[in-house]
Amino acid sequence: MAKEKKLVEAITSMEEDFARWYTDVCIKADLIGYTSVKGCMAIKPAGYALWENIQAELDRRFKETGVQNVYMPMFIPESLLQKEKDHVEGFAPEVAWVTHGGLDELQERMCVRPTSETLFCDFYAKDIQSHRDLPRLYNQWCSVVRWEKTTRPFLRSREFLWQEGHTAHATEEEAEERTIQMLNVYASFLEDVLAIPVIKGRKTDKEKFAGAASTYTVEALMHDGKALQSGTSHNFGDGFAKAFGVQYTDKNNQLQYVHQTSWGMTTRVIGALIMVHGDNSGLVLPPRIAPTQAMVIPIRQSAEGVMDKAVEVKAALEAAGIRTALDDSDKSPGWKFSEQEMRGIPVRVELGPKDVAAGQAVLVRRDTREKQIVPIENLAAVTAELLETIQKDLFEKALAHREAHTYDAVTYEEFSEIADTKPGFIRAMWCGEEACENKIKDDLSVTSRCIPGEQVHLADTCICCGKPAKKMVYWGKAY
């Protein structure tokens, strides 16, 4: 028993130290490993399988809206990066530079892409000539590099995986429509697949992407009450087009600038998955994203008929479309249970000699640990239904947690009291001035998360300065 307890004891409880709990889960659930490369992580099979499922789901959703995949170079010459002033200022502090090719110093240094707006613009300037070339709806799956000072698995690493969509349109309206469309793709992916409820809204000018006319975001609340920006969609207007000369001839043979968007989601969402659903036994994965949905664990597997039945059960579950694995290792059942729980596999099927004799199996939910005895002939159907229930329950639980940790403030005293003592989102009115955002950030380490599309009128005046309020804003401490 001592050995069996070790796996769970190996992780710090989230109440004791949430940050350590998070890192422990990343390691013990076998998602990542460390390498000699500072600030970067090795993504192990269990972590990469999650990313592959995220990719597959998102990619399908992108393509349904007409998006095509492409690939751009990973290097950006300095002169190209310099072309859009706000953009270069935003990214300069964290880019990595290539100064040599082999033994020779480069005439012009190149950065490793921190994001690829400049490359797409450079490409579009050559690739787009006529209104017939529009819209261009391109996306690339790649890694980018941002030289972060402090790093954490999935949440902040110097190299990370993501997708970046870059589109070019004939009109402002089309670009805005695409920006919102992709925001909605992210929101429905997060809610329907990852079971993470999100707040959709616009970033304030202070928080928007470097060079964007407007940035939209989906914000999620983690278990510790901190916010995580989980996907962003930017409307660039024609700012980049003017800086890079991306023009087309319209139907009247007049030269026009294109209107552009970009949108991205990264391996950060794996961090969100961990921090929204995980518990003190490890990861809890929503069935729709789980690489393995059911783990069959034989008990006293050397007993007659147990392994044969376990193999049969696995095949039956797979035939019903359930991603199933069988743990036939020589570890003890208790150890196998802990491992399945640590890895967040949504259900396990326990099968011992008595079960085999009775023609039944024990089905155990990962999220609630609820057990039920199921006749083997019904097992596939019951498991499939249970996976749907777990998916729905995880979303409801996360939503209830967010609602219980969302507070309204009307006075600055209330606001600072909540910021100091109650982790979560704070909803409060804002005048639209950056000075108030700065003061709130300096005083309370709280940032504006977004101006939600669904506005609620809480008061007439700004929470900070008392001037007339323009918008209700979600505020919070963020990752």
Ligand SMILES: [Zn+2]
């Ligand atoms: Zn104000």
